[in-house]
Amino acid sequence: MLVDLPGGWSPLLGRLAWSQIPYANPILAPLFVAVVIGAIIVLGLITYYGKWTYLWKEWLTTVDHKKLGVMYIIIGLVMLFRGFIDGLMIRTQQVWAVGPHSSGVFGSLHGYLTPFHFGQVYSAHGLIMILLAATPLLVGFMNIIVPIQVGARDMAYPYLNALGLWITAAAAALIMISLFVGDFAHNGWFEYAPIFEMQYSPGVGVDYWIWTLQLVALGTTLGGINILATIIKMRAPGMSWGKLPIFVWASLSANVIALTSFPALQVALGLVAADRYLGAHFFTAGMGGNLMLYTNLFWIWGHPEVYFVILPAFGMMSEIFPTFSEKPLFGYITMVLASMAIAGVSWLVWLHHFFTMGAGPYVNTAFSVATMLVGIPTGVKVFNWAFTMYRGRLTFNAAMLWAIGALFLLLIGGMTGMMLAIPAINYMVHNSVFVVAHFHSMLLVIVYAIFGSVLYWFPKVFGFKLDEFWAKTMFWLFSAGTALVFVPMYMLGFMGMTRRLEYVFNTGWQSYLDVMEFGIVVYTLSVLAFFILLYVSVRDHAKNRVGADAWGTSRSLEWMTHSPVPFYNFAVLPHVNERDELAWRRQNGIDNVRPDHYDDIHMPNNTGVAIILGGLTFVLGFALTWRIWWLCIVSLLAIIVLMIIRSFKGDPGYIVTGAELQRMEEEAYRREAQIAGSHHSHPVSGGVVGNAMAYQRDDSSKR
Numbered sequence: 001m002l003v004d005l006p007g008g009w010s011p012l013l014g015r016l017a018w019s020q021i022p023y024a025n026p027i028l029a030p031l032f033v034a035v036v037i038g039a040i041i042v043l044g045l046i047t048y049y050g051k052w053t054y055l056w057k058e059w060l061t062t063v064d065h066k067k068l069g070v071m072y073i074i075i076g077l078v079m080l081f082r083g084f085i086d087g088l089m090i091r092t093q094q095v096w097a098v099g100p101h102s103s104g105v106f107g108s109l110h111g112y113l114t115p116f117h118f119g120q121v122y123s124a125h126g127l128i129m130i131l132l133a134a135t136p137l138l139v140g141f142m143n144i145i146v147p148i149q150v151g152a153r154d155m156a157y158p159y160l161n162a163l164g165l166w167i168t169a170a171a172a173a174l175i176m177i178s179l180f181v182g183d184f185a186h187n188g189w190f191e192y193a194p195i196f197e198m199q200y201s202p203g204v205g206v207d208y209w210i211w212t213l214q215l216v217a218l219g220t221t222l223g224g225i226n227i228l229a230t231i232i233k234m235r236a237p238g239m240s241w242g243k244l245p246i247f248v249w250a251s252l253s254a255n256v257i258a259l260t261s262f263p264a265l266q267v268a269l270g271l272v273a274a275d276r277y278l279g280a281h282f283f284t285a286g287m288g289g290n291l292m293l294y295t296n297l298f299w300i301w302g303h304p305e306v307y308f309v310i311l312p313a314f315g316m317m318s319e320i321f322p323t324f325s326e327k328p329l330f331g332y333i334t335m336v337l338a339s340m341a342i343a344g345v346s347w348l349v350w351l352h353h354f355f356t357m358g359a360g361p362y363v364n365t366a367f368s369v370a371t372m373l374v375g376i377p378t379g380v381k382v383f384n385w386a387f388t389m390y391r392g393r394l395t396f397n398a399a400m401l402w403a404i405g406a407l408f409l410l411l412i413g414g415m416t417g418m419m420l421a422i423p424a425i426n427y428m429v430h431n432s433v434f435v436v437a438h439f440h441s442m443l444l445v446i447v448y449a450i451f452g453s454v455l456y457w458f459p460k461v462f463g464f465k466l467d468e469f470w471a472k473t474m475f476w477l478f479s480a481g482t483a484l485v486f487v488p489m490y491m492l493g494f495m496g497m498t499r500r501l502e503y504v505f506n507t508g509w510q511s512y513l514d515v516m517e518f519g520i521v522v523y524t525l526s527v528l529a530f531f532i533l534l535y536v537s538v539r540d541h542a543k544n545r546v547g548a549d550a551w552g553t554s555r556s557l558e559w560m561t562h563s564p565v566p567f568y569n570f571a572v573l574p575h576v577n578e579r580d581e582l583a584w585r586r587q588n589g590i591d592n593v594r595p596d597h598y599d600d601i602h603m604p605n606n607t608g609v610a611i612i613l614g615g616l617t618f619v620l621g622f623a624l625t626w627r628i629w630w631l632c633i634v635s636l637l638a639i640i641v642l643m644i645i646r647s648f649k650g651d652p653g654y655i656v657t658g659a660e661l662q663r664m665e666e667e668a669y670r671r672e673a674q675i676a677g678s679h680h681s682h683p684v685s686g687g688v689v690g691n692a693m694a695y696q697r698d699d700s701s702k703r
């Protein structure tokens with residue numbers, strides 16, 4: 001053993017010991033019991049209804065990009081809920097622990113959390129929200145929508161896609177298990193050198209943090225490769241770059257960032273691991289290392305990462321605004337260029353996270369200017385959206401409300417970001433809750449865009465719309481929560497309240513903290529409204545069924561195939577004539593054409609290998625965290641052997657014959673005809689999708 005291990009180590013269990021299970025913790029122990037009971041109920045129900053085979057065949061072994069996307073979104077929503085509970089716990093501690101006379105319970109002097117536990121809560125909250133809630137939610141939408149929008153039958157690498165999902169699931173499981181086995185990191189979501197070194201953080205918290213992040217980085221990178229390959233290689237005939245739907249462009253720019261920046265994080269984490277496991281000294285000053293090396297490496301990834309999560313959200317807004325304004329997106333080309341510009345500049349600004357490091361005025365000025373440059377392409381987007389709505393026929397349904405909410409938050413977060421980008425201001429507000437308020441404004445843009453997208457694309461995936469009343473109720477409650485929590489936070493930031501306080505020394509801030517706690521109550525109501533929304537929508541789904549073009553005003557390819565989308569996406573691949581193909585076809589009265597014959601198509605087989613590999617990476621992460629070396633070796637060997645075997649077997653795929661396709665398509669058309677009366681019921685003779693001649697553009701009809 002190269003590094004001294006406080007707390008002992010055994011060959012069989014590594015650092016794991018009974019004392020690591022917090023069975024006496026007054027919060028975790030009841031939670032654990034609740035989780036176990038919940039798990040037994042769920043597993044029992046699956047067994048009772050005999051759903052195991054269905055679950056295994058249709059979901060756990062699937063390589064269908066839509067189902068994988070849905071599972072990504074489910075993971076994201078579960079983790080969003082977990083992250084929300086963390087946020088609630090932080091706010092509750094702060095409203096309680098104000099001033100020397102505040103009471104304390106559960107072994108805490110003030111409030112109900114000790115500084116150690118409080119640190120774990122905000123560290124887990126930050127990491128989970130960005131990397132295991134926002135990221136899987138966005139990757140899920142990219143998974144579902146990108147292949148259909150480019151007119152493909154699946155991702156370029158369906159098996160790799162499943163692998164990406166199960167590795168992400170392993171990461172989520174690893175951070176969740178840190179609740180009940182050992183502790184999580186308590187030094188913030190981005191950690192600091194040298195406090196993460198073994199001497200200062202002797203527990204396993206930092207190790208959980210290292211391996212959770214490594215797994216997320218791996219899963220997201222695999223997903224990114226796949227999405228890029230799909231966009232580059234799998235576009236439908238006729239879809240030149242200038243006709244790419246805007247959400248696809250957004251996904252492209254985001255994944256360029258992911259693929260180029262995640263390696264920096266992986267290197268940083270590798271070096272931290274070398275310090276902690278092998279006694280290296282990359283980040284300890286005394287031994288020739290450099291503390292700031294870590295901070296630089298982390299933010300060289302960390303800053304591009306925030307644009308990795310906001311660019312797909314921008315793409316979602318760019319889909320929702322045109323549909324519900326009944327106008328084409330204003331400034332398509334500038335929108336694309338702006339995304340690329342943001343992706344490019346995202347590389348040059350990382351130092352704004354530590355202006356106070358003292359690099360000197362020239363360095364700070366250079367990074368300040370680079371940071372502010374991002375305001376130009378972002379402003380282009382803001383104005384393009386405004387012009388898209390200008391003189392449009394606006395529908396203020398729930399999806400549109402979420403998108404407009406996102407736009408408002410973007411303006412607030414963007415302006416406060418500009419303030420932070422000025423070093424002279426930054427010196428005063430760095431490390432205050434003003435920064436926290438800035439980034440929540442920005443990160444909530446993503447949450448708003450995601451809920452807008454849930455409403456917008458739900459009918460495409462499941463074949464029925466969500467309930468408008470409850471969706472709007474949720475929106476207004478959520479927005480009231482946002483205002484009540486984050487407006488006082490901006491004010492407190494100006495008053496000098498620092499971030500991450502488990503004890504608030506200034507009793508003058510009590511009333512602000514009270515308002516914020518009330519905001520949390522309102523947020524909780526909106527979470528409740530979300531559950532009711534799901535319940536009511538599923539209950540009434542028969543009433544809300546939709547045809548292919550659920551909104552009647554959408555513009556891109558995904559609305560040209562059935563809802564729910566069949567497993568092969570398109571029976572016959574569409575030919576793309578125009579940028580907004582569906583809008584163009586609708587205008588020309590050819591949006592209802594049906595193919596007159598079907599050819600055989602080739603689809604990939606399901607595989608159980610991906611989920612098993614995901615399980616093994618979880619075991620590996622757990623074994624590394626607890627230094628159970630034999631288990632590391634066993635799981636690593638199993639992973640390698642399984643990958644070798646799989647690579648020899650390959651996947652020949654299977655054929656769906658034209659006759660089968662015809663049967664399924666006719667069934668789908670019949671269903672749609674029932675829903676929409678005459679809609680989609682008149683086949684146009686000779687309208688062969690895939691035959692460009694049938695769709696030759698009539699130039700006089702161009703806008």
Ligand code: HEA
Nearest residue numbers: 306310352353374375378379414417418420421430439442
């Ligand atoms: C999605 C996430 C996201 C996004 C998009 C942004 C966008 C921006 N951020 Fe933010 N930021 C974070 C997430 C995000 N940030 C996080 C998580 C942290 C802290 C992490 C931590 O410490 O824990 C942080 C921290 C942070 C800091 C460090 C603060 C500190 O610790 O002291 C700074 C400093 O410059 C900064 C600046 C900016 C700027 C200038 C933008 C710009 O991109 C904003 C551009 C947008 C606009 C300006 C609005 C629209 C434009 C117009 C309408 C045109 C007209 C306007 C002008 C010409 C100005 N951010």
Ligand code: HEM
Nearest residue numbers: 087090091122123126129130134188189436443499500501
């Ligand atoms: C739903 C509402 C949310 C609430 C009430 C909430 C609340 C909080 C609070 C109180 C803090 C600690 C502030 C401090 O340091 O004093 C915090 C930190 C943080 N939050 Fe949130 N949050 C919410 C949503 C989100 C979302 C959606 C994201 C990301 C997508 C996010 C990312 C973060 C990050 C990165 C930190 C910093 C953690 C750290 O300091 O290490 N939050 N949040």
Ligand SMILES: [Cu+2]
Nearest residue numbers: 303350352353
């Ligand atoms: Cu930044």
